[in-house]
Amino acid sequence: MRLENVTLFCFFASYLVALGFEAVPLLKKLKWSHWAALFSAAAGLVAQTAYLMARSRDTALPPLLNSTHDWLLVLAWLIVLLYLVVELADRRIALGLFVLPLVLALVGASRLVSDVHNPSLGESRNLGMFHAAMLVLGMAGVFIGFVMSLMYLVQHRRLKSKRGELPGLHMLSLETLGRVNWWAVVLSVPLLTAGMATGVWLTFLPHESTGAIELRRFEFLISGLLWLTMVALFFWLLTSRRPGGRVVAWRTMWACGFMLVTLVLLQVLSGGGIHGTG
Amino acid sequence: MNVQVVYCNHQTADLAVRERLAFSSEDIVLRAYDELRNRFPDSEHVLVSTCNRVELYSAQQQAERSPSHIELARFFSEFHSLPLDDIFSDLLEETGAQAVRHLFEVAASIDSMVLGENQIVSQVKEAYELARRGNANGPLTNALFQRALAVSARVRTETKLSEGRVSIASVAVGDFGRSIFERFDDKTVLVIGAGDMADETLRYLQNEGVGKIVVCNRTAERAERLAGEFGGTVRPWEQLDICLADADLIVSATGASEPVVSIERFQRARAKSGAKPVFILDLGAPRDFQPGVGHIDDGVFLYDIDDLEATCRKNREARATEIERAHAIIEQETARFVHELHHKATGPIIGRLRDHWHEISAAELEILFRKMSHLPDEDRRAIERTIERIVNKLLHPPLETLREESREGTPHGLLDAIRRLFHLGE
Numbered sequence: 137m138r139l140e141n142v143t144l145f146c147f148f149a150s151y152l153v154a155l156g157f158e159a160v161p162l163l164k165k166l167k168w169s170h171w172a173a174l175f176s177a178a179a180g181l182v183a184q185t186a187y188l189m190a191r192s193r194d195t196a197l198p199p200l201l202n203s204t205h206d207w208l209l210v211l212a213w214l215i216v217l218l219y220l221v222v223e224l225a226d227r228r229i230a231l232g233l234f235v236l237p238l239v240l241a242l243v244g245a246s247r248l249v250s251d252v253h254n255p256s257l258g259e260s261r262n263l264g265m266f267h268a269a270m271l272v273l274g275m276a277g278v279f280i281g282f283v284m285s286l287m288y289l290v291q292h293r294r295l296k297s298k299r300g301e302l303p304g305l306h307m308l309s310l311e312t313l314g315r316v317n318w319w320a321v322v323l324s325v326p327l328l329t330a331g332m333a334t335g336v337w338l339t340f341l342p343h344e345s346t347g348a349i350e351l352r353r354f355e356f357l358i359s360g361l362l363w364l365t366m367v368a369l370f371f372w373l374l375t376s377r378r379p380g381g382r383v384v385a386w387r388t389m390w391a392c393g394f395m396l397v398t399l400v401l402l403q404v405l406s407g408g409g410i411h412g413t414g
Numbered sequence: 415m416n417v418q419v420v421y422c423n424h425q426t427a428d429l430a431v432r433e434r435l436a437f438s439s440e441d442i443v444l445r446a447y448d449e450l451r452n453r454f455p456d457s458e459h460v461l462v463s464t465c466n467r468v469e470l471y472s473a474q475q476q477a478e479r480s481p482s483h484i485e486l487a488r489f490f491s492e493f494h495s496l497p498l499d500d501i502f503s504d505l506l507e508e509t510g511a512q513a514v515r516h517l518f519e520v521a522a523s524i525d526s527m528v529l530g531e532n533q534i535v536s537q538v539k540e541a542y543e544l545a546r547r548g549n550a551n552g553p554l555t556n557a558l559f560q561r562a563l564a565v566s567a568r569v570r571t572e573t574k575l576s577e578g579r580v581s582i583a584s585v586a587v588g589d590f591g592r593s594i595f596e597r598f599d600d601k602t603v604l605v606i607g608a609g610d611m612a613d614e615t616l617r618y619l620q621n622e623g624v625g626k627i628v629v630c631n632r633t634a635e636r637a638e639r640l641a642g643e644f645g646g647t648v649r650p651w652e653q654l655d656i657c658l659a660d661a662d663l664i665v666s667a668t669g670a671s672e673p674v675v676s677i678e679r680f681q682r683a684r685a686k687s688g689a690k691p692v693f694i695l696d697l698g699a700p701r702d703f704q705p706g707v708g709h710i711d712d713g714v715f716l717y718d719i720d721d722l723e724a725t726c727r728k729n730r731e732a733r734a735t736e737i738e739r740a741h742a743i744i745e746q747e748t749a750r751f752v753h754e755l756h757h758k759a760t761g762p763i764i765g766r767l768r769d770h771w772h773e774i775s776a777a778e779l780e781i782l783f784r785k786m787s788h789l790p791d792e793d794r795r796a797i798e799r800t801i802e803r804i805v806n807k808l809l810h811p812p813l814e815t816l817r818e819e820s821r822e823g824t825p826h827g828l829l830d831a832i833r834r835l836f837h838l839g840e
Binding site: 165167291292294295296298299300301303307308309310311312315381382383 | 571573574577578585589590592593594595596597689691708712713715717721724725728729
């Protein structure tokens, strides 16, 4: 099969099938459903890799510098990889039920944003690469924080309402979820900061491209505001007497969820976010 | 071929009877096998003896040499020095397909006190291994027990019979404790009171590797016994408030008539401990913690007997709905095993009959070819093939009838008739 023939639909469908298999144990015990889910997700990951490679080859740019479309797909790719690693380490955790819908949303959103390559980042390739990598890793941290806090709240609600565990919905302990959540936020904020700072720096570099970034643009201001929200959460977590618990989960979920949704919406509505031409 | 079982279990006999009939150690079981070999040299045996059942499985190639129910009961009576009349009515017997089905049900844990429990599988496996060590087994019991373990695995894989915990302590630790804490080795467990429920819960917590156990009881003597058993420390009753603040897990089973820990008292403890998660198992009846304690803050997880029992009941009900599916699997496997067993019994006769007819046809062909020596090889081969087909077609109806009959049991009458009709000898 030629790489060019892989479309976005191929891996979107694979992840959708994987989600279906992840949901099967909620209704019926099937020994193979977990492996079928992993297989489908792995197939989707391979297809997605091929898709990104084909696009990268066409533009002679790494996926991170290519376009907002590719950047969102790299983020989704990282998250699917993480999901597969965690599931192979402990196959009882129903992580797919939390992660795969968000991955599908990211892949779906990537369809709506600009897939025209971004010339401004390509000009200062190393710095551009650093900027995009920091942001994508920071956003992956935000994503993990969101999923962990969501899982925390579901688990907390079950425990408080004194209900036994549902078959097929095994979750991590509150202690683990709280710890992973804390680290996800604490690590993602410096990464986002580094990404934002290099982004600002890039705007001051002399270049003749028409795709130069204007700091006073609405999208940039919104992004800055979201970053400040995350920084506030970061300092609150570091200074809080109790760096875990339901309140932390709520705040993290709102902050991370808000950031994810707003950034994706910004990209979609402006056709490419900060790097768009609109 | 015949399989039989003489048994008593938790459904048919009291604990007192089971205790008297039990084979409580490996040495005793091995001695029992020696005795069984002396009494019934043509039989294979496997003894399954647990706290809930005592079962003696026997199998023999020739059904007529099977020990009778009374003979096996006499073995129990004389081995344990018990009057036969006292135990005979408690020892039930199943034979043939019923005996096979019974073992499959035992191994699949359908017959267990706690439906779907896993322990019985290893107990059956150990019993079979011990029979092998005692040279009490044989080809029939090997096939029977290996199939029983395979059936057990199939039932567990294809049904939800073993899913969900069904005892209070296991639900408390497994369904709730492990969902709150990642690990237990860095946690402090406070035990208030020293009842049996606390004892059982501590066993589960110890399996989870719990770090520090503190026992706080009004009676120091019982507290020391419990602390000694689980490697914990005893704190005086007066220090209960300090202990409440330090604990990550609290197991309470005091038997007090009024709640020991009020909302105000626990609020004071929370003020000292901060908002760290605390898992409280109130196993007292009446309850030791006021129900409102669970609502003090988001980090307090309070469970009483009713909360845990509700989950146990739900899990038990979920298992019960799987029984029919498990029975269907067992029925299918029993029929298959019995058919294979009886089909095996008909094997030698079928072989002899086939050989006999082929010998006759070969002899007749030789005479024919001697007379017609001018026949080319090709024609000879064609004649041989035709005769072969005729013999096989003639053999088909009796063999098919034998196969059909062997589904219900070894067709001794039919086998005897074939032997006599075709002069096959013994």
